[in-house]
Amino acid sequence: MWLRGRTVASLMVLTAVAAGAAVWGAVQTGLLLPDENVPVLSVDGDEPGNGLRQDELDKLNKTLDLIGGQYLLPIERKQLIDGALEGMVEALGDPYSxxxxxxxxxxxxxxxxxxxxxxxxxxxxxxxxxxVDAPLRGSPAERAGLQPHDVILMVNGESLQGLTLSEAVAKIRGPKGTKAKLKVLRAGAKAPLELELVRDRIPVETVKSELDSAGIGRLTITQFTANTPAETANELKAMEAKGLKALIVDVRNNPGGMTNSVQKIASLLIPQGKTIVQYEYRDGRRKAETSNGSEEGKPYPIFVLMNKSSASSAEILAGALKQSAGAVLVGETTFGKGTVQINNNDELGDGSLVKLTAYKWLLPDGTWIHHKGLTPDMTVVQPEYWLAYKLPRDRVLKRDDTGEDVKNLQLILEGVGVPADRKDGYFSDATERALKTFQSRERLPVTGQLDEKTADGLEEALYSELQKPENDTQLQAALEKARESIGKRE
Structure with missing residues (x-):
């Protein structure tokens, strides 16, 4: 999606960026938790858990000695040890550890x-x-059209192949105003895409609200950090004081965050004693977290907006509101991440960190949505042009050109109200006429070709269109359901 990209999907590890003055800032690859009393299970036999056997320790020491004695190039001992530890965790095959x-x-x-x-x-x-799991709302990544499941191959001409996650993040992040030219592999695209982003300051504000004249409030939560519950409580209180009659909770493109944060937020809306989430440990034992909110819950109906980018704690909130507060889910099936990670910040003793998947989370009724996602009660998909990305600046697109960039141009033309006759990536006569219509409308040179000025104009026009609530199909569907609900009550 391009700017208000709400159909993008996924999870966490902020490239330089995000919101997360939560526990370890930019590397959130799963649900963030403070220290928890997670049961430690004894492990027998050949399973990990009892430290290295003498033969294993001997093998590692011999390998270290062989490298030190025979390897051609100099290498630091610490680099080898870090590499061994990183490899051990990667051997789990878990992207969140x-x-x-x-x-x-x-x-x-x-x-x-x-x-x-x-x-x-x-x-x-x-x-x-x-x-890519998900771009943050309003971020350069979102504006450029970076999408979930995109594979970033190169940054400013440098390959990311073979780099650790943190090394890749270090190359992608950078000072405000500098450019990051990404080469991206996208499923379905015939060739890698070239996206140019301008790095910017990414604020950590996670909550905003608005209340319309009908009493329908919209609470947008972009991520769950330590400050999010207090921000949410303040926004709810302000809307309720002004006569809130129905609430839309918008967690689209929310990649998750701290589980204790989402539990506090759920307690603001779910009646006391009702289940918010269940945790299941590897021995099969379960622990249910319940709401400590008011006994009666909220007097107004609740609707949840979600999409493919709603993940982790966002899915916990959506599922809890549906099953324990009667909320209606609107939008698309969510990402589907049902595991919880624990940060081990101090255990290694030298400032290094191990984050490990420790247990599952389940919906109040015990359903595990991992790799499945949460299904909406009302499925609403945004128009295709919500998935458009930045147009090329290094070449002119013209009649008879073909490819993904032309297809993207055709999507944007549709989004700005001058659709071509096709969206298959062939620059046809009708595509040229549509582009001329746009150029004339915006008082640009009428060439029928996509040059840099026309690309700028198209992107600005699409951005403007995507900011209009009336063009947000999912939001409009939720508003309609909210109005119907208010009508039935009055």
């Missing part, structure tokens, strides 16, 4: 100033590839 050296961990703990500079995207490492 991560090892960071002390230097890498330190890079992602300076989150006290309330903002970051970067592109604003959540990343993870999957099958040795750097994969």
């Amino acid at each position: 991560v090892y960071l050296s002390s230097e890498e961990a330190a890079k992602f703990t300076d989150t006290t100033e309330g903002a970051f500079t970067g592109i604003g995207a959540d990343l993870k490492k999957e099958n040795d590839l750097i994969v």
Whole structure:
């Protein structure tokens, strides 16, 4: 999606960026938790858990000695040890379990100033590839059209192949105003895409609200950090004081965050004693977290807006509101992440960090949505042009050209109200006429070709269109359901 990209999907590890003065800033690859009393299970036999056997320790020491005695190039001992630990965690095959050296961990703990500079995207490492989970709302990544499941191959001409997640993030992030030219592999595209982003300051504000004249409130939560519950409580209180009659909770493109944060927010809306979430440990035992809110809950109906980018804690909130507060879910099936990670910040003793998947989370009724997602009660998909991305600036698109960039141009033309005759990536006569119509409307040179000025104009026009609530199909569907509900009550 391009700017208000709400059909993008996924999870966490903020590339330089995001919101998360939560526990370890930019490397959130799963649900963030403070220290929890997670049961430690004894492990027998050949399973990990009892430290290295003498033969295993001997093998590692011999390998270290062989490298030191025979390897051609100089290498630091610490680099070898960090590599061994990183490889051990990667061997789990779990994209949400991560090892960071002390230097890498330190890079992602300076989150006290309330903002970051970067592109604003959540990343993870999957099958040795750097994969996009979700762009943050209003971020350069969102404006450029970066989408969930995109694979970032190169940044400013430098390959990301073979890099650790933190090394890739370090290359993608950068000072405000600098450019990040990404080469991106996208499923369905015939060739890699070239996207140019301008890094910017990414604030950590996670909650905003608005109330319309009919008494319908919209509470938008972009991520769950330590401050989000207090912000949510303040916004709810303000709307209720002005006569809130129905509430829309918008968690589209919300990649998740701290589970204790989402539990506090759920308690604001769910009646006391009702289940918010269940946690299941590896021995099969379960623990239910219940609401400590008011006994009667809220007097107004609740609707939840969600999409493919709603993940993790966002899914916990949506599922809890549906099953324990009678909320109606509107939008698309969510991402489907049903595991919880624990940060081990101090256990290794040198500032390095291990984040490990420790247990599952389940809906109040015990359903595990991992890799399945949460299904909406009312499915609403945004128009295709919500998935448009930045147009090329390094070449002119003209009649008879073909490819993904032409297809993207045709989507944008539709979004700005001058559709071509096709959206298959062939620059036809009708595509040329549509482009001329746009150029004439915007008082640009009427060439029928896509040059830099026309690309700028198209992107600005689409941005403007996507900011209009009437063009947000999912929001309009939720508003209509809210109005119907208010009508039945009055």
